[in-house]
Amino acid sequence: MKLSLSWLREYVELPAPVDAAELERKLVDLGIEVESVVDQAATIKGDLVVGRVLEIEELTGFKKPIRFCRVDVGNAAAQEIVCGARNFAVGDLVVVILPGGELPGGFTIGARKTYGRNSNGMICSAAELGLSGDHSGIIVLPPETAAPGTDARPVVGLDDVIVDVEITPDRGYQMSVRGIARELSYAYAAAYTDPGSAAAPAGTAEVPYEIRIEDTVGCDRFAARVVRGIDPSAPSPEWMQRRLIAAGIRSISLAVDITNYLMLELGQPMHVFDLNLLRGGLVVRRARPGEKLTTLDGVARVLDAEDMVICDDSGPISLAAVMGGETSEVQPDTVDVLLEAAHWDPVMVGRTARRHKLFSEAAKRWERGVDPQLPLVALQRAVELLTTHAGGTVDERILDIDHVVPPAPVPLPGNLASRRIGVAYPVEQVTELLGQVGCAVKGVEPLEVTPPSWRPDLLAPIDLVEEVARLGGYDAIPSVLPPARGGRGLTPEQVRRRAIGVALAENGYVEVLSYPFMTPAAADTLGLPADDPRRSAVRLANPLSEQEPLLRTTLLPPLLATLKRNLGRGERDLAIYETGTVFLPHLATTAPPVLGVDHGPSEEDWTAANAIVPEQPWHLAAALTGDVTPAGWWGEGRPATWADAVEAARVALAAAGMTPDRVTVRAADHAPWHPGRCAAISVDGILVGHAGELHPSVLSALDLPKRTCAMEIDLDAIPARPVTMAAAISTFPPALIDVALVVGAAVPAADVEAALVAGAGELLESVRLFDVYASEQLGEGLKSLAYKLIFRAPDRTLTVEEAVAARDAAVASAAARTGAVLRGA
Numbered sequence: 001m002k003l004s005l006s007w008l009r010e011y012v013e014l015p016a017p018v019d020a021a022e023l024e025r026k027l028v029d030l031g032i033e034v035e036s037v038v039d040q041a042a043t044i045k046g047d048l049v050v051g052r053v054l055e056i057e058e059l060t061g062f063k064k065p066i067r068f069c070r071v072d073v074g075n076a077a078a079q080e081i082v083c084g085a086r087n088f089a090v091g092d093l094v095v096v097i098l099p100g101g102e103l104p105g106g107f108t109i110g111a112r113k114t115y116g117r118n119s120n121g122m123i124c125s126a127a128e129l130g131l132s133g134d135h136s137g138i139i140v141l142p143p144e145t146a147a148p149g150t151d152a153r154p155v156v157g158l159d160d161v162i163v164d165v166e167i168t169p170d171r172g173y174q175m176s177v178r179g180i181a182r183e184l185s186y187a188y189a190a191a192y193t194d195p196g197s198a199a200a201p202a203g204t205a206e207v208p209y210e211i212r213i214e215d216t217v218g219c220d221r222f223a224a225r226v227v228r229g230i231d232p233s234a235p236s237p238e239w240m241q242r243r244l245i246a247a248g249i250r251s252i253s254l255a256v257d258i259t260n261y262l263m264l265e266l267g268q269p270m271h272v273f274d275l276n277l278l279r280g281g282l283v284v285r286r287a288r289p290g291e292k293l294t295t296l297d298g299v300a301r302v303l304d305a306e307d308m309v310i311c312d313d314s315g316p317i318s319l320a321a322v323m324g325g326e327t328s329e330v331q332p333d334t335v336d337v338l339l340e341a342a343h344w345d346p347v348m349v350g351r352t353a354r355r356h357k358l359f360s361e362a363a364k365r366w367e368r369g370v371d372p373q374l375p376l377v378a379l380q381r382a383v384e385l386l387t388t389h390a391g392g393t394v395d396e397r398i399l400d401i402d403h404v405v406p407p408a409p410v411p412l413p414g415n416l417a418s419r420r421i422g423v424a425y426p427v428e429q430v431t432e433l434l435g436q437v438g439c440a441v442k443g444v445e446p447l448e449v450t451p452p453s454w455r456p457d458l459l460a461p462i463d464l465v466e467e468v469a470r471l472g473g474y475d476a477i478p479s480v481l482p483p484a485r486g487g488r489g490l491t492p493e494q495v496r497r498r499a500i501g502v503a504l505a506e507n508g509y510v511e512v513l514s515y516p517f518m519t520p521a522a523a524d525t526l527g528l529p530a531d532d533p534r535r536s537a538v539r540l541a542n543p544l545s546e547q548e549p550l551l552r553t554t555l556l557p558p559l560l561a562t563l564k565r566n567l568g569r570g571e572r573d574l575a576i577y578e579t580g581t582v583f584l585p586h587l588a589t590t591a592p593p594v595l596g597v598d599h600g601p602s603e604e605d606w607t608a609a610n611a612i613v614p615e616q617p618w619h620l621a622a623a624l625t626g627d628v629t630p631a632g633w634w635g636e637g638r639p640a641t642w643a644d645a646v647e648a649a650r651v652a653l654a655a656a657g658m659t660p661d662r663v664t665v666r667a668a669d670h671a672p673w674h675p676g677r678c679a680a681i682s683v684d685g686i687l688v689g690h691a692g693e694l695h696p697s698v699l700s701a702l703d704l705p706k707r708t709c710a711m712e713i714d715l716d717a718i719p720a721r722p723v724t725m726a727a728a729i730s731t732f733p734p735a736l737i738d739v740a741l742v743v744g745a746a747v748p749a750a751d752v753e754a755a756l757v758a759g760a761g762e763l764l765e766s767v768r769l770f771d772v773y774a775s776e777q778l779g780e781g782l783k784s785l786a787y788k789l790i791f792r793a794p795d796r797t798l799t800v801e802e803a804v805a806a807r808d809a810a811v812a813s814a815a816a817r818t819g820a821v822l823r824g825a
Contacts, residue, residue, distance in 0.1 A: 001175055002247045003264070005161040011181040013191045020161065026187035027165060031470050032174065035164040040246075041153045043130060046101025046109070048158070049073050050141065050150045051123070053092050059115055068117045071096055074149015082119035087137030095124045095139045095152045104130040131156060131242050157242050172346075172368025173454045176267030186436055186471055196266055196371060196454070200380040203400025209338055210281030216403040218308040219284050219320065221343035223375035224399040226275060227383055228336045230255070230392035237389060249361070255330050255337055258385045260361075267454075268341055268374040269362035270382065271318060273328045275336035280313035284320065284342075291316055295323040295358070307352045308344060321349045321366045322358055335392075339382050341375035343404060346456070371454035372404040407453065411446040412461045416598070417468040423477055425468055433471045434464060461598045492720065493618070496656050497579055500620060500715070503655035504648065509577045509622060514558030516580060517548035522557040525701045526672035538585045538614050551583035551614070555621035555712055556672065560702055563623045567705070573626030575640070577648070579715070585614040617716040620689075622648045625708040642677040645691040645709035649681045652713065657721030658683050661757065664750045672698040673710070681713055689713025728794050734765065735791040735803035739811060740823035745774065745783050747818050752785055755820070759813020763798065763806045765790045784823050 005018065020037040027034050051071040055078075059066040065086060070078040073096050081096065088094055097103065098121045099111040107128075111120045122128075125138045139156060146155050153159050165180070173179040178195050185192035208226035213219055236244075236257040244251055249260050259270040287303035293316040294300045301319070303309065308320035317328040321344035330337065350367035353359050376398070383394050414427040425433075431441045438452030451458035458464060469477065490498070501511060523535045534553040543549040552558060559578050566574055592612045593605045601609065624640040631637035646665055653663050668680035670690045678692035691711035699708055743752060749769055756767055771786035778784060789810065791803045814820040 001167060002162055002164045003177055003180060004243055004246050005163060007177050007243055007265070008163075008181045008184060011177065011193045011195055012185045012188070014184060014188060015190075018161070023163070026184070027163075029474060030183050030187055031168070031171075031474075032180075032183065033166040033168070035166055036162075038162045038164070040130075040158045040160050040162060043104050044097070044101065044153070044158065047098040048101060048124075048152045049096055049098065050146045050148055050152045050155060051079065051094050051096040052148045053088060053090050053094060054078050056090055059117070062115060066115050068115075069123070071123070072148040073098065073121075074147070079120050080118050081121050081123055082114050082117055083123045083138065085123065085125070085138040088123075088140050093141035093143065093145055093148075095129070095141070095156060097122050097124055103128055126156075129156060129158065131158070131245060157239070160246070162246050167368070169368055170457045172365055172370060172456075173267060175365050175368065176263075177265045178267055179454075195381075196374055196377055198377050198381070200376040201398060202376065203398045203402075204396070206397045207399040208395040208397040209275070209278075209399065211399055211401070212281065212283050213401055213403075214283060214285035215308065218286065218345045218348050219342055220345075220403040220405070221372050221375055222284060222340070222399070222401045223342065223379055224338055224340045225379045225383055226336070226338050226395040226397075227386055227392045228275070228395065230335055230337065230386060230390040232331075232333050232335055232390075234390035253330060253332075254390050255334070255386060258382050259339070261385075262378050262381055263361065263365070266374055266378050266381070267365060267370060268378040269321070269365055269370070270378055271324050271340045272330055273317075273324075273338040273340065274330050274334045275338045276334075277328045277331075278312050278317070278338065283311045285309065285311065287316065293317075293319055294326045295319055296326060296329055297323065297358075298326070301356055304352070304355055306348060307355070308348055310340075319352065319356070319358070320344060322352055322356070322363045323360050337386075339379055339386075341378045341382075343370060343372040343375065369456035373453045376400060407451045407456075407458075409448045409450045410458065410461060410464060412449050412464050413446045414444070416461055417465045420462070420465050421469050421477060422480070423469075423472070425472060429472070430468055433468050436471060437467055439464070460596065493715075496715065496718075496721065497618065499655040500652045501577075501579065503651050504577050504622065507648070507651050508628075509575045509648070512559070512562045512576050512578050514555075514562055514578060514580070515544070515548070516552050516558070516583070517543065517545065518550050518552045518557040519548050520550060522550070522552075525698065526554075526556065527695055527698055528671050532671065533584065536585055536587070538583050553582050553584060555580060555582060555619050556623075556710060559621050559623055560704065560710070563625065563708070564702060564704060567625070573628075573630065575622070575624045575628070577620065577622040579618060579620050581616040582619050583614045583616055586612060617714055619712055620652055620715050621710065621712040623708065623710045624648075625705050639707060640709055641707065642674070642679070642691070642693040642709050645693070645711040646679050646681070649689060649691045649711045649713055653681070653683060653688075653718065656715070656718050657724070658718065664754075666748045666750055671695065683718055686717060686719075688717045730792050730794045732793060732795075732797045735798050735800075737789045737791065737803060737807050738786060739789060739807060740771075740773075740784050740786040741811070741814055741820040742778060742782055742784050742823050743818055743820045745781050747820075749785055752814055752818050752820060753787070755814040755817040756787060756789070756810040758817075760789065760791070760806050760810035763791045763793060763802065764810065765792045785820075
């Protein structure tokens with residue numbers, strides 16, 4: 001928001017002159033972010049002077065009228081200047097920039113020959129000086145304004161300072177000259193005149209126009225006045241145009257400019273209707289389904305049931321608090337106007353503005369909070385400005401429908417500010433500081449603080465503590481770090497996640513970080529069954545993206561989106577992984593309790609609140625596509641398969657301290673994986689995740705390459721890493737024996753392996769599946785599993801008889817448990 005310093009001086013007695021650096025520092029100390037402090041005089045370089053036109057020669061033979069002028073600029077010889085404007089005559093005072101000067105935008109002025117004549121400088125328009133958007137003619141100063149050769153900057157208002165500040169969402173009162181001037185009065189300890197406290201006549205029993213409010217929650221105050229017979233051609237005064245232009249608002253017409261001017265000055269957005277375009281009485285209500293409105297920006301909008309609208313007999317004519325409609329806007333020939341100033345619900349306005357992507361200057365103020373006591377003051381000021389500059393007759397009847405609820409007192413313990421901030425604030429100082437911001441303070445312990453009408457952000461004791469810290473000076477708060485407790489290092493969970501990340505990185509995977517959001521269509525895209533718990537997701541009330549309003553219940557949607565994005569950038573061989581939380585909601589029928597910030601929650605409130613918070617387990621997911629081993633002169637590459645996704649899970653579990661004998665891999669049917677190439681990963685018999693090749697329909701929906709594989713496991717479901725005892729290392733040679741067992745095709749290899757381990761006894765050091773074989777010779781529905789068994793004794797060399805006996809015991813156990821038959825037997 002941009003404001004001129006001269007405007008601020010009308011309401012706060014600032015020292016003269018004001019140092020720009022000091023001004024910026026004081027605003028920052030008050031918690032206001034300063035974008036810039038610009039001296040307008042410095043925007044134009046070189047000599048900008050007042051000149052008197054001595055002679056004008058009309059040049060002919062060109063496509064447009066051109067004038068050759070001789071202008072007195074205070075030098076011994078007159079300045080020769082070529083100019084195309086027609087709105088000045090001999091004897092007029094004009095603004096001239098001399099050669100060597102530079103206008104805003106870097107436009108340098110020089111002496112040159114043009115249209116057959118020498119032109120030494122330029123006669124300036126308001127637009128060229130950055131004072132307005134009017135290009136129709138040059139500036140003609142009133143007679144006897146200043147002598148020729150005088151610096152023109154003070155004459156045209158270029159001696160001002162423009163302050164550009166960024167207002168935080170909780171301090172809407174600062175989005176006005178009124179609010180910033182009040183803040184500067186604190187900083188400079190200067191006298192302040194509140195323009196919002198100006199006298200204004202109250203509402204009358206008779207109203208100037210029939211208006212009805214159907215929803216007093218969305219609109220708790222509505223005031224209006226009528227002015228008839230204004231001059232529609234009356235221009236806005238130059239001082240008003242300059243201030244609007246400096247604030248970044250273009251001048252439109254007098255009536256509209258006045259409403260914009262008062263919005264900047266008081267912080268009260270207003271709207272002006274052409275009275276003769278209204279059809280019947282006005283109604284303020286919520287929009288009805290299917291209603292439409294074309295706003296002033298020319299966009300036809302479909303209204304939502306939450307939107308507030310102002311209607312006449314023809315339907316909606318204004319999107320309340322956001323933007324007016326085309327059918328009732330002020331026209332070039334408007335002579336009768338209805339001025340409206342109301343107070344709207346900030347939540348409604350904020351949602352409406354976001355829904356329609358229409359962030360008008362009015363909406364920005366309404367959603368931050370506007371003083372509900374301003375409407376009558378703003379209307380009185382508006383009718384005074386309008387009748388002063390455009391004439392007309394003011395209807396003495398005043399409409400004021402007031403349902404505003406006054407601010408509620410806030411109890412404030414006298415020592416709360418000292419306890420929270422760490423600085424001793426006596427009760428007297430707390431009372432004084434809160435009184436400066438307009439609070440009424442009564443009582444002793446606790447203090448009873450009633451916020452002013454312009455501070456809707458002061459709702460709780462901690463808000464008042466913030467004001468005490470701000471006005472007491474942030475620099476008075478010592479920069480003392482809290483004492484650090486003795487560190488205990490990383491938690492076991494942190495150690496596990498880091499170890500898994502390192503292990504996957506060492507195996508060629510690249511870590512990615514994704515936003516934890518997903519689209520409502522993600523469950524359908526992944527082909528999740530209707531009863532899958534992953535379909536139940538938390539919907540955010542205010543999502544970063546309307547396309548992704550849900551918190552993820554699985555890591556796969558954002559991870560696969562990252563995979564697709566990299567494929568679109570030209571990558572072909574990818575192996576990525578991500579660790580993060582997923583959000584599994586509890587289905588609750590009651591809302592959580594409201595937890596304050598002035599004291600800790602009770603045990604009951606804490607329990608009730610946490611009962612609704614979704615479970616947030618840490619998951620690990622990985623995705624692969626393309627070649628795992630690249631092709632080259634050494635041979636062909638190897639494409640990623642479902643086995644690589646299973647191996648990624650094994651690598652992660654090994655890094656988490658799970659030994660191979662605790663990990664079980666079984667065939668499974670679980671979306672979004674291919675039912676024939678999906679594995680269920682278990683630890684100690686507890687399912688922790690799945691891995692394999694993604695279903696072809698999922699790959700088609702996501703436009704991913706065929707055979708793309710993925711893995712996802714629940715890290716929180718993995719048991720804690722056990723204390724690992726160092727294994728005794730035997731120096732005796734091992735006995736290596738291979739066995740091939742024929743089993744049914746549906747028998748999991750993990751079951752056969754478990755049976756071999758159980759039967760082999762303590763002499764078995766390791767077992768590994770190295771071949772799977774099926775053929776017509778074996779028989780239909782059978783397969784051969786070949787295992788390499790390693791036997792070793794810690795204290796001696798095994799005899800052949802001992803190794804064979806251990807092998808036979810292992811085979812017998814497999815036969816008993818799985819029906820395995822030794823191949824070739």
